[in-house]
Amino acid sequence: MIRILIFLAVVFALGLGFAWLADRPGEMLVTFNGYQYQVTLMVAAVAIVAVVAAVMIAWWLIKSLWNSPYTISRYFRVRRRDRGYQALSTGMIAAGAGDGALARKKTKEAAKLISSDQEPLINLLDAQASLLEGDHEGAREKFERMLDDPEMRLLGLRGLYLEAERLGDRNAARHYAGRAAAVAPQLAWAAESTLEELTERGDWDGALKLVEAQKSTRQIERDAANRRRAVLLTAKAQALVDSDPNAARTAALEANKLAPDFAPAAVIAANMLFRQNDVRKGSKILET
Template identity: 65%
Template structure:
């Protein structure tokens, strides 16, 4: 565009100049060789312009003629380079699509058309083609050859890292990742793998130093760096807490300052403060994180903050913590656990039942089994709560990259990414839809009053043992030693053929045929013996057992 404007301006100036000369007539007199030549100014100006143009045209022709061999060679070289890059592009596409033979053929073409030493992509394509054809040793050798060139060293480390991961050589893969992280701290895959290696071996100082190098690269978010540093400091403080709590104090407080909403950081900071009798300061830290996200470990630490407290005092602390986030399932569970330990079984049952009404979960059913054991001792009801716990949704847990852990960790054991664990319900395969609210209502209808003691005057119903056959009246005997499941004995007539067929579609319970009685009209009758969910046992056969907590696994 600039050249076009320059040309237009030059032509415009020439036109203006010739117009100016045309408006001012005159003659030009030239004496040369004893002869005088007289021409007009217009003719003289035109001749000068023509001579200059002829000289320029002659110079361009001579220059083009002299440079033509070089230009011809450059043309063919550019054409060859374009064909080589076209082969390289086709080969990379074929390698990405998994077409090994095409990729290998394109490698050979690219090697003929391009300089291998000046084009690193040929080495990469050659290694990928070897991997697609299953030549792992050749691919590894080609990646190792890339380590000698500073331009391709990082690429070679990446290839060796992926190959080691494919073969399951974790130590080798993390070695290559650590070397790549030293070479380029801003590369995420290398830094994550190296940090995972250092956190696995408890090298917290080395991990923090590597994180500082990554921060110096200015390639990641500053808030993310703060949270990752807080995660490493939290893990270091947890590691030092049992052996040296005094040294763990500044580390834990710094971690909590960098990420106040990080639950493990708040817990370890509160623990070091509680151990040094700073109850109020530690409680404030836990109350803050509880308002952000209630967590059972926070409740456990808060309730047992002070050694020597009675069970009633711990219950009061649980009520205070639950008041900060009322109606949350974790708040109700904290009250239920503390009330059970304090012997307040009515309050414990009410809190656990509130959890089932809002968000049914496995721990609530297990807690109700503990409460049932302590309150009534009815082993049938206890087993019923345990059976419901098996079908209940799982409780939240620390989850990272599909890995579920009971304890928090600073990095993912799968990818090595820092601060990857999240407190959430683990992802499970979807099963049949269960109406937990209906099951809970049915269980509440069958549950005796919370304050009612176990009834010893009610004996479990024993099904009759029918003896005899034919038309004789049955002899029904009850053996106290045989305790089996039954609740109701009911006679139901068999539907007649002229009755509504809709009744035939109703579910039929387990029945036992009764022989006809000689004193009454013979009618088809059935003895219906429904089987309850839990049989229970006789109170006199129950042994006194200590208060214990039930766990599924």
């Protein structure tokens, strides 16, 4: 749009210039190589404009010829890339539909036209095709190679997690989920699996930290996060009743503050306060 406006402005300026010269007739005398040439101002102006236009057109032609090899190669490169992306798109659709043969065919076609370094989704299509063909070992190897690429790492961890779940290897599945949750706590599948593992082994501080990360990334709402924190703090208080009563009382009171309607938190908080009062009374009796 701006170029069109500039072109119109130039044409308008030239028109005004020629109109101005037409209203002011005159002559121009040029002496060159012993000869004298006499022309009107209008003819001289037209000749100058024609020479400038001819020079610009000649320059454009020379530049186009000079850049023609690059332009042609770029055209074929873009066309090749478009064919590669079309094959990749068709392959992804085939993988989603469960057509393993077509997915493998399009994987090979896309790999010939596009480099996997340029388009990491080729690696995903390759792994999906392996899964559809029943080559789970090959698929796992491809997911493991994705871990070396920061852009594909989470995708590789997801694939390894699902494969571990399929094999019933809960430890491996939780390992991959934990690695993913450490990098991206907003991933529900990773966070939930890791949270389950942390609570089973009694790592209440780690579980609380993960819930806080879920809250900060808005994976869960504030009320839901407070409820989860209250449950975890209550469990932490129960675990510390005998070993660390002060920490247990602090956790229980915080849990009761976050969720006043959560009965277990209120009960353990009250018990800890009663125990603290009993200890104080006992100390006073001993002092007297």
